[in-house]
Amino acid sequence: MFDIGAGELLVILIVAVVVIGPKDLPLAMRTAGRWIGKVRRVSAHFRSGIDAMVREAELEEMEKKWKAQNEEIMRRSAALTEAEAGAPVMTGPPPAEPAPPPAQPEPVVAPEAVTDPAPAPAQAPAKGAADV
Template identity: 65%
Template sequence: MFDIASSELLLVVLVALLVIGPKDLPKALRVVGKWVGKARGVAAHFRSGFDEMVRQSEIEELEKKWKAENERIMAAHPADPRADVVGDDPDTHIAETPVDTSPADTPPIDTPPTEMAAKT
């Protein structure tokens, strides 16, 4: 933030020692330290508020993009009019014919283990 070299800092300390005096220098440094701490706190609070505003604007922008992409996909792939509605909820659909997803060589579930071992 401030580009102060060590030689410049030493010069400031020597001038403060001569102007304030060795007796009141620790008290003055405590006061300066408190003010620097408050300034850092205010700067951190401002920075976090600014970061939060940027984050919120990015989220809103992403939500707009996702909504536009979702609308584009829904327009490209309309819903199947042959789907049946389940219950009172029009958003819940089932297919007309169930699809068998089990492998053909799998024995039925009610087959005893001895018969399964004999088949293999």
């Protein structure tokens, strides 16, 4: 966090022994440890509060996005329901003018059927077991 190296820590320890004295050094280290612990707890609490606020902001943003998507889906659903009911629906730009239908050729009328004056030939009787 503070990027204190081994050499710097050794210098701080020597200054502390000279200034505080070897007799009171353990008490001073204990007090410093408590302060460092309090600072860490406060910073962790602060960090968790910031994280909670960020999560809440993200949730609000997602809820807005979901609400907009839900409204879009409901609008489309209503438009489809109206279209199925036969009501005109304008959901986009106006359609281009329709192309004229392709020209259909005149139907060809077949000449009247000519009847054949010759009668159809009679079918020969089937050979069965009795004819043999």
